[in-house]
Amino acid sequence: MTEYRIDPEIAAHYELGHEQERLERHGQVERLRTRALLERLLPPAPAVVLDVGGAAGVHALPLAADGYEVRLLDPVPLHVSQAQEASAAARAPLAEVVLGDARALPWDDASADAALLLGPLYHLDAPGRATALAEALRVLKPGAPVLAAAVSRFASTFDGIHARALADDGFAQAVARTVGDGEHRNPDGRPEWFTNAHFHHPDELWEELAVAGFAVEGVLAVEGPASFLPPREEAWWLEDEARRATLLEAIARIEQEPSVLGASAHLIAVGRRP
Numbered sequence: 001m002t003e004y005r006i007d008p009e010i011a012a013h014y015e016l017g018h019e020q021e022r023l024e025r026h027g028q029v030e031r032l033r034t035r036a037l038l039e040r041l042l043p044p045a046p047a048v049v050l051d052v053g054g055a056a057g058v059h060a061l062p063l064a065a066d067g068y069e070v071r072l073l074d075p076v077p078l079h080v081s082q083a084q085e086a087s088a089a090a091r092a093p094l095a096e097v098v099l100g101d102a103r104a105l106p107w108d109d110a111s112a113d114a115a116l117l118l119g120p121l122y123h124l125d126a127p128g129r130a131t132a133l134a135e136a137l138r139v140l141k142p143g144a145p146v147l148a149a150a151v152s153r154f155a156s157t158f159d160g161i162h163a164r165a166l167a168d169d170g171f172a173q174a175v176a177r178t179v180g181d182g183e184h185r186n187p188d189g190r191p192e193w194f195t196n197a198h199f200h201h202p203d204e205l206w207e208e209l210a211v212a213g214f215a216v217e218g219v220l221a222v223e224g225p226a227s228f229l230p231p232r233e234e235a236w237w238l239e240d241e242a243r244r245a246t247l248l249e250a251i252a253r254i255e256q257e258p259s260v261l262g263a264s265a266h267l268i269a270v271g272r273r274p
């Protein structure tokens, strides 16, 4: 079997160890919305869910607590050891935590009830994305869903304005390139500017799943209009239960509206193995 290695710059970014707490600190809407989408779109527990690119287990552990048999794979050794530790301490541990790559899954054909690709697609080139999607298709049972995340082609434009990074010439040039071809680069290696990635146009994400052989059911906004809220504003929306429900409902109402999809930082495509 081919041995795949991830880009050393991507590995170095994740070895900094920020991923374990990223969604706790300033990605709460992303976490809550992803959770809501998983609750709605996954088949009911107990079912086998593969979390490919699952990092330290941010989504995998709550799914295990809900009664799913969750198998997590990630290519970054730090993420794997963090997920193993968290799993060992959890009342509902993960069924498996394995070092590996989305392009060569260690699981049997037609063995899973659902697959999550919430990370790998934006860190692979076009052939790599096609291979990762082919692998997801292979391991899913007929009729089972894949949920595949992408970063929007326009996220760095929005973020660059909100966080003022666009005033930096290097960042502005990188953003111009990204809008053109989807390739995001971090010229100065600043951790807050992410790492090498491909940022999808919503239609491109749909197309990639369809070409891989999935019956595509939709491309959905994750954070939608709440994507670039400053931390204080995000905290205000989430600290009160009724207000939080209002926010999540407002995002869900327009989660598939094509005219605003690209304004969401993250997108999730839903496809089914025919």
Ligand SMILES: C[S@@+](CC[C@H](N)C(=O)[O-])C[C@H]1O[C@@H](n2cnc3c(N)ncnc32)[C@H](O)[C@@H]1O
Residues within 6 Å of the ligand: 006, 010, 014, 019, 023, 052, 053, 054, 055, 056, 058, 059, 073, 074, 075, 076, 079, 100, 101, 102, 103, 118, 119, 120, 123, 124
């Ligand atoms: C931004 S993190 C997202 C983590 C988590 N799934 C989430 O939704 O918050 C992207 C993840 O993709 C993983 N990743 C990068 N390249 C990958 C590959 N070729 N195969 C599998 N996972 C990969 C990274 O190690 C990292 O854990």
